[in-house]
Amino acid sequence: MNTTSANQVEFTINRNANPLPEAERNAILQNPGFGKHFTDHMATIDWTREQGWHDARIVPYGPLQLDPAASVLHYAQEIFEGLKAYRHADGSVWTFRPEANALRFQLSARRLALPELPVDLFIESLKQLISVDKAWVPSAPETSAYIRPFMIANESFLGVRSAERAAYHVIVSPAGSYFAKGMQPISIWLASEFARAGKGGTGEAKCGGNYAASLLPQQEAYANGCSQVLFLDAEEHTYLEELGGMNIFLVRKDGTLITPKPSGSILKGITRASLIQLAEDMGLKVEERKVALQEWRDGINSGEITEAFACGTAAVIAPICALKSKDFIIGDENAPAGKVTVALRNKLTGIQYGLEEDTHGWLTRLA
Ligand SMILES: *Cc1c(COP(=O)(O)O)cnc(C)c1O
Numbered sequence: 001m002n003t004t005s006a007n008q009v010e011f012t013i014n015r016n017a018n019p020l021p022e023a024e025r026n027a028i029l030q031n032p033g034f035g036k037h038f039t040d041h042m043a044t045i046d047w048t049r050e051q052g053w054h055d056a057r058i059v060p061y062g063p064l065q066l067d068p069a070a071s072v073l074h075y076a077q078e079i080f081e082g083l084k085a086y087r088h089a090d091g092s093v094w095t096f097r098p099e100a101n102a103l104r105f106q107l108s109a110r111r112l113a114l115p116e117l118p119v120d121l122f123i124e125s126l127k128q129l130i131s132v133d134k135a136w137v138p139s140a141p142e143t144s145a146y147i148r149p150f151m152i153a154n155e156s157f158l159g160v161r162s163a164e165r166a167a168y169h170v171i172v173s174p175a176g177s178y179f180a181k182g183m184q185p186i187s188i189w190l191a192s193e194f195a196r197a198g199k200g201g202t203g204e205a206k207c208g209g210n211y212a213a214s215l216l217p218q219q220e221a222y223a224n225g226c227s228q229v230l231f232l233d234a235e236e237h238t239y240l241e242e243l244g245g246m247n248i249f250l251v252r253k254d255g256t257l258i259t260p261k262p263s264g265s266i267l268k269g270i271t272r273a274s275l276i277q278l279a280e281d282m283g284l285k286v287e288e289r290k291v292a293l294q295e296w297r298d299g300i301n302s303g304e305i306t307e308a309f310a311c312g313t314a315a316v317i318a319p320i321c322a323l324k325s326k327d328f329i330i331g332d333e334n335a336p337a338g339k340v341t342v343a344l345r346n347k348l349t350g351i352q353y354g355l356e357e358d359t360h361g362w363l364t365r366l367a
Contacts (some may be wrong), residue, residue: 009053009056009121009124010056011043011056011057011058011124011125011128012055012056012057012058013057013058013128013132014057014058014059014060015041015058015060015132016040016041016060016061017060018060019040020040022135025135025136028174029136029138029143029174031176032138032143032173032174032175032176033175033176034146034173034175034176034178034314035146035173035175036173037173037174038061038171038172038173039061039129039133039136039145039171039172039173039174040060040061040132040133040136041058041059041060041061041129041132041133042058042059042060042061042062042129042169042170042171042172043056043057043058043125043126043128043129043168043169043170044056044057044059044167044168044169044170045057045117045121045125045167045168046165046166046167046168047115047165047166047167047168048164048165049164049165050164052115053115053117053118053121053168056121056124056125058128058129058132061171064167064169066154067154067156069156069157069158070152070153070154070155070156071153071154071155071156071157071163072152072153072154072163074158075153075160076207076208076209076212077112077113077114077152077153077162077163077166078112078150078151078152078153078207078208078209079105079108079109079112079114079150079151079205079206079207079208080108080148080149080150080151080206080207080208081101081104081105081108081147081148081149081150081206082101082146082147082148082206082312082313082314083095083096083097083098083101083126083146083147083149083270083313084096084144084145084146084147084175084313084352085126085130085137085144085145085147085172085366085367086137086144086352086353086354087137087138087139087143087144088353088354089354091139092365092367093130093134093137093145093365093366093367094352094354094363094364094365094366095126095130095147095363095364095366096270096274096351096352096362096363096364097270097274097362097364098122098123098126098364099119099123099364100270100273101122101149101270102117102119102122102123103119104206104268104270105117105122105149105151105206106119107204107205108205108206108207109151111202111204111205111207112202112205112207113162114151114153114162114163114166115151115166117151117168122149123364125149125168125170126147126149126170126366127366127367129147129170129172130145130147130172130366130367131366131367133145133172134367136172136174137174137367138174138175138176140177141177141353142177142178142179142349142353143174143175143176143177144174144175145172145173145174145175146172146173146174146175146313146314147170147171147172148170148171148172148173149168149169149170150168150169150170150171151166151167151168151169152166152167152169153165153166154166154167175314178314178315178316178318179315183319183337183342183345185318185319185320185321185335185336185337186226186227186228186310186318186319186320186321187225187226187227187320187321187322187323187324187331187333188221188226188227188228188229188230188243188310188320188322188323188324189217189220189221189224189226189228189229189230189323189324189325190229190230190232190293190323190324190325191217191220191229191230191231191232192325192326193217194213194216194217194231195231195232195233195234195237195241196210196213196214196231196234196241196242196244196265197210197213197231197234197241197265197266198234198235198265199234199235199264199265200264201234201265203241203264203265203266203267204262204264204265204266204267204268205267206267210267211244211245214229214231214244214245217229217231217244218244224324225324226324228243228244228246228310228318229243229244230242230243230248230323231243231244232293233265234265238292238293238294239260239290239291239292239293240260240291240292240293240296241260241265241266242260242266242267243310245312245314246269246310246311246312246315246318247259247260247266247267247269247271247272247310247311247312248260248308248309248310248311248320249272249275249308249309249310249311250291250296250299250305250307250308251305251306251307251308251309251338251340251341252299252304252305252306253303253304253305253306254285255284255285255340256284256285256286256287257275257276257279257284257285257286257287257340258286258287258289258291258305259272259276259286259287259288259291260288260289260290260291261288261289261290269311269312269313270313271311271312271313271316271317271348272311274348274362275311275317275344275348276288277360278344278347278348279340279344281359282343282344282347284340296308296323296330297328297330300330300331301330306338307319307337307338307339307340307341308320308323308331309337309338309341309344316345316348316349316352317341317344317345317348319336319337319338319341319342321333321334321335321336322335351363
């Protein structure tokens with residue numbers, strides 16, 4: 001065991017005595033899929049009301065011990081983040097805008113009455129973990145290591161109030177290319193009976209509860225041959241909000257991007273914010289405002305709206321070819337990805353993989 005210092009916080013490093021043998025790790029990295037395999041280590045930091053954040057450590061990946069009364073199991077006091085580690089041509093490993101994830105993690109913590117983790121501690125936990133598990137970051141094009149920081153309330157107490165104890169963990173999973181067979185546009189399903197989040201709810205926080213609420217409509221999507229669900233606003237059921245885990249953009253024939261303006265119930269994606277910046281860099285206009293479903297339907301019919309895509313860290317951009325509902329289908333299930341969609345995706349992935357200049361200073365070296 002040895003310790004490494006990080007701005008006052010000491011990370012204890014307890015190396016896994018039985019890491020996966022190199023040959024087995026390489027076999028996984030050949031075809032990692034998504035979220036199926038995990039690296040040899042994880043990061044953990046504990047919090048109590050009395051002590052604050054303490055005992056930062058890198059330990060062997062393994063099961064957590066939870067008391068059956070742990071508050072997260074009963075009242076879902078849980079938040080998470082998702083970002084990726086990208087291997088560059090020289091072997092170095094980088095991540096994308098981690099301070100934005102750290103700030104969003106604080107916003108989510110506030111909403112779920114969990115303690116806020118300092119930004120530098122969040123980033124340091126990623127550096128420490130990826131340094132130890134660097135060999136798990138694949139190098140084939142469009143592959144990455146998906147990093148999942150999360151926090152749970154783990155006080156053993158069934159009374160209903162915010163917990164006095166919490167734990168922050170980070171796990172890492174090697175990820176294959178999202179579009180292994182080339183960029184395949186997706187069909188999406190319109191949730192007609194369900195909403196993802198309402199005004200004043202937790203839609204702007206990245207919490208497991210939002211995902212739990214999206215799984216039933218997601219099943220409905222699969223049953224109808226769609227891979228994702230589109231949610232409309234909960235009050236009027238008129239305006240586009242987002243997919244279960246991705247933001248949405250429409251593209252007009254003049255190249256203008258249109259995307260719903262976050263107003264409390266939409267998760268503010270970092271991919272979304274980055275694409276808005278890159279589109280503006282390319283001289284495209286971006287409109288952030290309310291977008292009625294009817295505007296999309298009319299725009300497809302008139303030819304005014306020519307492309308649509310979803311965006312988030314996992315897929316970066318997934319082109320949308322069609323929107324289906326119980327009553328109608330718009331778009332064309334065989335349409336290829338549009339040219340603005342492709343250009344934006346190439347630009348953003350180019351920066352992430354170190355192939356394009358990082359003019360906005362978005363990359364942070366992890367290892
Ligand atoms: C994480 C997430 C997104 C995408 O956010 P990114 O920062 O771009 O990965 C969009 N919507 C929801 C509901 C999410 O949880």
